[in-house]
Amino acid sequence: MIIVMKPDATESEIQNIIKIIEENGLKPHISRGKERVIIGAIGDEAVIRNIPFDSYPGVENAVPILKPYKIVSREFKKDSTAIKVDDHEIGSDRIAIIAGPCAIENREITLETALKVKEGGANFFRGGAYKPRTSPYSFQGLGEEGLKILYEAKQKTGLPIVTELMDPRDAELVCEYADIIQIGARNMQNFRLLLEVGKIDKPVILKRGLSSTINELLMSAEYIASQGNTKIILCERGIRTFETATRNTLDLSAVPLLKKLTHLPVIVDPSHGTGHWDLVIPMSVAAIACGADGLMIEVHPHPEKALSDGSQSLKPEKFSILMEKVKAVAEVVGRII
Amino acid sequence: MIIVMKPDATESEIQNIIKIIEENGLKPHISRGKERVIIGAIGDEAVIRNIPFDSYPGVENAVPILKPYKIVSREFKKDSTAIKVDDHEIGSDRIAIIAGPCAIENREITLETALKVKEGGANFFRGGAYKPRTSPYSFQGLGEEGLKILYEAKQKTGLPIVTELMDPRDAELVCEYADIIQIGARNMQNFRLLLEVGKIDKPVILKRGLSSTINELLMSAEYIASQGNTKIILCERGIRTFETATRNTLDLSAVPLLKKLTHLPVIVDPSHGTGHWDLVIPMSVAAIACGADGLMIEVHPHPEKALSDGSQSLKPEKFSILMEKVKAVAEVVGRII
Amino acid sequence: MIIVMKPDATESEIQNIIKIIEENGLKPHISRGKERVIIGAIGDEAVIRNIPFDSYPGVENAVPILKPYKIVSREFKKDSTAIKVDDHEIGSDRIAIIAGPCAIENREITLETALKVKEGGANFFRGGAYKPRTSPYSFQGLGEEGLKILYEAKQKTGLPIVTELMDPRDAELVCEYADIIQIGARNMQNFRLLLEVGKIDKPVILKRGLSSTINELLMSAEYIASQGNTKIILCERGIRTFETATRNTLDLSAVPLLKKLTHLPVIVDPSHGTGHWDLVIPMSVAAIACGADGLMIEVHPHPEKALSDGSQSLKPEKFSILMEKVKAVAEVVGRII
């Protein structure tokens, strides 16, 4: 932490800051410049961050210097983490393709879609049994019935299941059926839910919040990791900006940036990221081109009848085209599907 | 819903949309312009919104026209709602002042602060027993012990208690101690939690999410209201923008806008909204000037030692100054404290 | 500038940074922590900011510490600046009210409006002869003819004239007619235009850009001041955020923040800030409540026929109501109108 004193800070105000740093078991470093004094506080970062330096008299501002996350950082573990699920992997050379409908609506369409995405080349099947919807009057998901349909789809296709957990009270139930637990964007800072999935022994896809910084995404991953579960897959899915032509602004630069900062796998959801099915293919290809370890794609055999997010769902035929294009680019960047 | 067809949409694409509208029990209205056809879908808005019109061939885009919330809208109930808590009210002529520390840290400081804010003129006491913190390594709150301290503060001061609920599993416990349940900004779209507080018989303060639109805030209120609990107080607490000089950007225009759109009371939290104690007083005065029904203010007797949010906490003396200024402006705009 | 070295930075990388600091005539301060080395570069801030420290090997990041503006800062000049125009002042105890139509459309309406706003209590008359419009097909202003009409309005009412300058080539012409030059939000970083108005001897209203930080606003003011013209009035007029219910998000916290950082007067434009005439009155009152030195209000006798921004214009009768409310709050916060 760097504490910048005001130009007119008194010597006793400066000494007071030094005293506080020392009282907390930290080491102060004082730089006396032409115009003002700058004090560094060196030591245990967790301690440092709990001291509200900028509320002391004479302090202009306090700038944190070090990263607040540890376990998930690339510095903590140099080698990239690859997460095994059955005989698939996320984070290795092999690109992970997670596909399926936004919501599980009924048995028939779900099984049809699962077979189609398997055929198209997906290696994970996704679908929501619990749906976070902006309106209380929208379809909220089938709940446990949906989980059972997902499980049947797995038996029929062999594809491991990815599904969302919204409530810590459902954790046990969802874990019975799912292979990978998804934490949605709106729950990225639902800290109680994070602690809960930190205690289970299943991989977790953590979606970036609509207005969450890269730093906050990593801090939320740290929450999960702090409980023992380090099988975390980060997912860029678009952030909220002033632009309204797309549903969200897909921040692809987050991919190479995250790969630098953390050892965890990073995947991209271009369906929610753009909100338009005709942008999904180009953005999928771009995501793989810049280093993503996988994709999460909404596929629906009849998007115009989907109960949720029809506008951004690909038909199975389009999904096959996507897979071809992604495969070609993956090879060029040294990955396989 | 207005469905704008592409200029080159075929007649059969147009007829298809009309068919879908009619099949869903809605009424189509067709406008054939020079360049393109525009179709209105009239009827039950909940039905309309579930049809992904823009995924049909020939459709350029689909624009929702009506507001998606009902119970909380000003159209549903013309008169402003005033919410009674003991012998206090929020939403009436009388301005509600909710003050206290960010987190309940220990019994001594809490009781000291409660007495001070009562003295200063607050009519509600706030403090967090459960704290949503970005880092898993930061102080997370005292839990039930914190609730008990709050309850003791109420007995000592008579001030009703406002405290945050983060997890549906704590709802019963928190309700035993609290008079008003607070839903934090990061949980504004934790829909399961909203459904839970929708079923209890306590007023709820619903804080606007960091990147939530006014419309989404009202939809989250509608979630609560849809379960029967209409004692909802909306709270503007700053949104996330590109500006970093303040912790958040306090969107005061949300106050008169919300007062127009909904009958629910609207309060403002300038402490989180700005993140700097020296901006809290001017923004409190401004909030009352533009029609807020109350304020939520962080007060701490020793902000420099606070375990959470010290930089934005007022000392009790400053809080007294705030109260004086707020009182003066309240009178001018026809309110009392 | 604080240069944070990577944990694995080599000693020669550290020495290299120290060498660069010294070669530039600056003083290095080295703090060797448990995990990494932090180096402060102390000296002429203008020199420091031109060195791209973070492109050197071994550097993790470089954090600027000091403010990059000088002349406009409160530290440079403790006393608030009051700017005289005829016998009016902006930045003194007296609140400045600048009112008028968005665009000068014709002589008749302009003179009518000028008389009405004078009657209502405005002390400056505004109107655009040159209009920055998103579409090339929208009304672009009357140009010199508009300036002449403004001048006539001044002769009829005695109110000094505020009008926008969009192009350095018009500077001389606009200065012939205008008393205060306005630089619009879209031109806040039109640096050539800033340099131009820095050389003239007229007060300048500098509007905050749609996505400009407080720091950038002050840097743009510094551009003007660097050429000799320090008669600068800063104007908060709303920033661009994800919220679409208002045209912009009026950042009123910018007012007390700017008053702390700079000695220049700060005014608020709630018409552009909100985009809705019915939010203009509450936000005007709030602006004065939190310390604004003045307001800029769009008034049009027939908003529904205005060629620009009709939706956000007040009718003269509403403007009179605004003035009454503003007057009452101004008194309470120790100002007069």
Add this chain to the structure above:
Amino acid sequence: MIIVMKPDATESEIQNIIKIIEENGLKPHISRGKERVIIGAIGDEAVIRNIPFDSYPGVENAVPILKPYKIVSREFKKDSTAIKVDDHEIGSDRIAIIAGPCAIENREITLETALKVKEGGANFFRGGAYKPRTSPYSFQGLGEEGLKILYEAKQKTGLPIVTELMDPRDAELVCEYADIIQIGARNMQNFRLLLEVGKIDKPVILKRGLSSTINELLMSAEYIASQGNTKIILCERGIRTFETATRNTLDLSAVPLLKKLTHLPVIVDPSHGTGHWDLVIPMSVAAIACGADGLMIEVHPHPEKALSDGSQSLKPEKFSILMEKVKAVAEVVGRII
């Protein structure tokens, strides 16, 4: 334009809107729903947009339906535009690579860089003779001397020159030396400058403003086109969001979206878009993968000594690596370099 009436709008308010529509030579279409009346205004879009429908009594809001740009739209011209410069093209199958230093600092480094980027495979050379800098105290560019150095670089390498125009007064001079005129992000809505370059016979690179929507970018292109110059190249260069880990948020989804909406070529500037040289390569590859027609890359032989934007500049060796990777992906997506 769709005009949504309030639920309690009176019949005379409805008739008034109809009258206004007809008086302006437009055709009204009335839909009477259960709850409210919706009126469509059909006809000349330029006329429609100038009527402030939402300031009339009884109107809840007015929603524009059609796109406000014409000449630059894909509907106006189905075939993609390819722009010829000497024997290079932008917008054809061949990817355009524009590379060079941010600012022209001196003759020696400029010529060295030009030779290096030519060697690396660039087909255009860029460099700023006029630099828009946030601070008046930063290096502002060499002006005409810089233009002359650029011209010499062209003679030495054969690469056409791209350079920025900041001031309409410099237009003639810059056109003497430059092959392509660049309009910087901060000037995207400097409408006078747009009109000026609309009159010249040189291709124009129009960079997206920091907080400009896709729609506004196209409207600014329309400004240029409206004056006769349709040789416009759009450039995505990152938008301003809440994220601070990157300098801007590079919105790559703008590429396929723009290719759908307009016939104009679209290029990407990942140097400004990310602000970090180590993100430039992955984002360049991603840009080409999702359909960009070209790239604009900052290259500097000694980034650590650059007077502007050193942190985001590639060394020539890194630029060669970039070219190889981009070439490989370009082939896969059916393009050549």
